[in-house]
Amino acid sequence: MKIKFLGGAGTVTGSKTLVESNGIRILIDCGQFQGIKPLRELNWEPLPILPNTIDFVLLTHGHLDHCGWLPRLVNQGFEGKIYCTSPTKDVTKLILLDSAKIQEEEAERANKEQFSKHEKAEPLYDLAQTEKVFPLFRVIQPNEEVQLDAEISATFRNAGHIIGACSIELKLENKTLVFSGDIGRDDDVLMYAPTKPTTADYIFLESTYGNRIHPEEDVKLSLETYINNAFQMEGTVIIPSFAVERAQSLMYLLWQLKKEDRIPNIPYVIDTPMGISVLEVFTNNKKWHKLSENDCIEMCRMFTMNTDYQETINTIFDKQPKVVIAASGMITGGRVLSYLERYIGLPETTVIMVGYQAEGTRGRKLLEGATELKIYGKYYPVLAKVLEIEGLSAHGDQNDLLNWLSDLKTKPKKVFLVHGENQPADELRIKIQEKYGFDCSVPMMGQGLEL
Structure with a gap:
């Protein structure tokens, strides 16, 4: 089994993790890069693999940094299924249409007021390209195992972060991989507490606030x-x-x-x-x-x-x-x-x-x-x-992230810390190793590995 970190590694944006097993390719999230210009420019780069060779996209939730590259993926040839929960489908539609509209308006304004460095400013994607994404959605219920292939199944479990947000449990090659998505807080105003994993061979855990404790603020x-x-x-x-x-x-x-x-x-x-x-x-x-x-x-x-x-x-x-x-x-x-x-x-x-x-x-x-x-x-x-x-903040802090790992019955073979800037991810790595003794690492963007 091969894993490749195409985004959301060393940064909190552009989440994309590729899983390859027995000829099947699964992309966990398909996010847009935001923030500094070198990151934003990555949105214009093609993926290192052809989108038409990807079979499935599994979407943890509808935020732009997790779903915002879908129109590019589809425009470049992806024709597979996009699995997500019902609220995630609704939220993703809203976010992508809004993003496309903003892209179009900003390109138009840049051309009109001539503040673009390019001869003609183009949107990253437009509304017409975005509309092509929606027929590919397949809604699944939380906690129900879905067969993606004869030997690959996925289960979505509440992550608490925003409405519809889930962690994804992927079973393949007699291994269980858990992708946290973005983990919410245990005491959120509107959302229920995240469901903790109980078994996992490999965990891909977000680390946005890996070095922060939210203040006890009223x-x-x-x-x-x-x-x-x-x-x-x-x-x-x-x-x-x-x-x-x-x-x-x-x-x-x-x-x-x-x-x-x-x-x-x-x-x-x-x-x-x-x-x-x-x-x-x-x-x-x-x-x-x-x-x-x-x-x-x-x-x-x-x-x-x-x-x-x-x-x-x-x-x-x-x-x-x-x-x-x-x-x-x-x-x-x-x-x-x-x-x-x-x-x-x-x-x-x-x-x-x-x-x-x-x-x-x-x-x-x-x-x-x-x-x-x-x-x-x-x-x-x-x-x-x-x-x-x-x-x-809708993101769990260091304590919430550590707590999310507390119900594991057996020690995972490895924990990969993704979706975080390097310092927070590394500080969380040290905390996880100290508290649980788990083998833990912070992958780099573009890094590939075999499990």
Whole structure:
């Protein structure tokens, strides 16, 4: 059996792991690279194998760094089946269509305003190419073993990270391989705790927060304090947010604060059409999360939901204090850029970062104290307050990741730490070896091995 790490190794983006066994090729996730330019440029490179030789894609969940390269894969010849859970299928559709639209718009804008270094800026993929992905989806139920081939089966188990997210247990050649996908937190606001593996010969474990312990932070108190402080300064609060799970978690917490009369009676705006669409996915998949139908309805009533871009423009130029949740979470694109163009240079503005910020993203730059921000080829001075709430991360921290390994009945032959930058992955490697004595390594991008 051969394994090749085509992405998500040494970085938290572009997750792609190839498994080859008896002439069958399986790709675990098919993510897009984000962040620094050398990583983003990898999205334009062909895979080291022909996409038409891949038989299956198994999708752990619908975030762009796990599904965002599917249109390229299909456009380059992949015709196999894409297996995932029902919510993952719905979320992936929303995310890919949104991504394609942003790619098209940004290429068009770059050509119009001539800030591209290329003679003609092209989108990584367009809406027409994206539509070709969807007929290949095959929905599977969690905890049900699915035969991919006569001697290969897969079982998806809840990973808690976002709605529909799963770890994948792959059985082949009398071995069990477990791919964690992204592991959620044991005490998430909306998601249930991840299901821990009990048997595995080889484990491929994410390590995003492999060197971090989430602070014992009262997230509601932080939100309350930051919003009230901004209101006293007559400023706007902008929260760049991932459209899936994070936006809904924020809505839930703000709704709770409003019910408790802890935050002011000002407009609360959701400006992510995809985030609004995800609310429907929550409504249609009640067994995947903790929100009741009534909670969902009541929570949504509190928010102004912008779908049309004219509504975004109206909100941007509305001078009254307000709280805006807008995608994208790492400020790599989306409507949050339009808000920051106007508000990042105002000292009364508060920007609250609420999730992981990959290397090279605008979000990471803001957290690291950038004094200016480049948006659509122009530089804007950063005069706004930039604050962070770590307690909202949908990723498990070092303790959660260690705990996820705690139910294994027998020692795995090896644990590979993927989907993490090198330092967090290496620190987690040391912790796993100290706590469990497991043989553990951090693979490099492009590395291949035989099991």
